[in-house]
Amino acid sequence: KQEVTQIPAALSVPEGENLVLNCSFTDSAIYNLQWFRQDPGKGLTSLLLIQSSQREQTSGRLNASLDKSSGRSTLYIAASQPGDSATYLCAVRPFYNYGQNFVFGPGTRLSVLP
Amino acid sequence: DVKVTQSSRYLVKRTGEKVFLECVQDMDHENMFWYRQDPGLGLRLIYFSYDVKMKEKGDIPEGYSVSREKKERFSLILESASTNQTSMYLCASSLIPRSGTANYGYTFGSGTRLTVV
Numbered sequence: 001k002q003e004v005t006q007i008p009a010a011l012s013v014p015e016g017e018n019l020v021l022n023c024s025f026t027d028s029a030i031y032n033l034q035w036f037r038q039d040p041g042k043g044l045t046s047l048l049l050i051q052s053s054q055r056e057q058t059s060g061r062l063n064a065s066l067d068k069s070s071g072r073s074t075l076y077i078a079a080s081q082p083g084d085s086a087t088y089l090c091a092v093r094p095f096y097n098y099g100q101n102f103v104f105g106p107g108t109r110l111s112v113l114p
Numbered sequence: 115d116v117k118v119t120q121s122s123r124y125l126v127k128r129t130g131e132k133v134f135l136e137c138v139q140d141m142d143h144e145n146m147f148w149y150r151q152d153p154g155l156g157l158r159l160i161y162f163s164y165d166v167k168m169k170e171k172g173d174i175p176e177g178y179s180v181s182r183e184k185k186e187r188f189s190l191i192l193e194s195a196s197t198n199q200t201s202m203y204l205c206a207s208s209l210i211p212r213s214g215t216a217n218y219g220y221t222f223g224s225g226t227r228l229t230v231v
Contacts, residue, residue, distance in 0.1 A: 031218065032218070032219065034219045034220060036220075036222070041202070041225075041227065042224060042225060043120075043204055043222045043223050043224040043225040044204065044206075044220075044222040045222070046219055046220065046221065046222075049219040089157075091220065093218070093219075101147070101159060101162060101172075102208075102220055104156060104157045105156075106156045107156065
């Protein structure tokens with residue numbers, strides 16, 4: 001059964017730093033991997049979606065990579081800002097169950113200090 | 115802009131009440147999902163539907179039921195609300211993966227914070 005873990009569980013950095021969030025999954029048979037952002041008390045906002053055939057996706061200051069064979073993805077945030085403070089979740093869509101459901105990691109809670 | 119809309123942001127209900135949470139998507143997605151999210155427990159799947167009138171139990175279906183009479187609408191029903199169902203409820207939708215489809219990621223609604231007193 002697919003399991004997703006995220007390290008670290010929480011991270012606090014000063015404004016302006018570049019940072020990396022890590023996501024690991026146990027089964028490489030996936031359709032895609034998606035990174036989400038969640039602000040306190042809100043829903044999930046999709047940041048980046050990487051198809052299984054892709055190595056990385058970029059959007060503004062965000063870059064997500066995927067190494068399917070090793071079961072890893074990283075989310076790189078450049079020049080962090082206080083507005084980046086949120087919980088970041090990764091999710092994979094596995095082949096089993098006909099790809100119906102995503103499997104979510106527990107999230108990394110990020111605080112960017114001004 | 116494509117959307118998943120949850121009818122209420124905040125709800126307060128009494129123990130024993132029947133509660134309906136509504137979710138509507140405008141993307142013609144086949145799949146729709148209901149999750150609950152609690153501190154320390156992450157996202158847990160309650161039910162999902164892969165087509166009209168079709169439903170599958172997720173990880174924690176007890177105390178819940180669902181209805182999908184139309185493709186765009188997926189309702190979560192708490193038959194008799196209890197205090198342990200106080201939670202954030204999140205609806206999501208997605209396409210079924212198929213060859214040639216570019217984007218079959220999840221799209222989430224804004225969430226409904228339900229408090230049962």
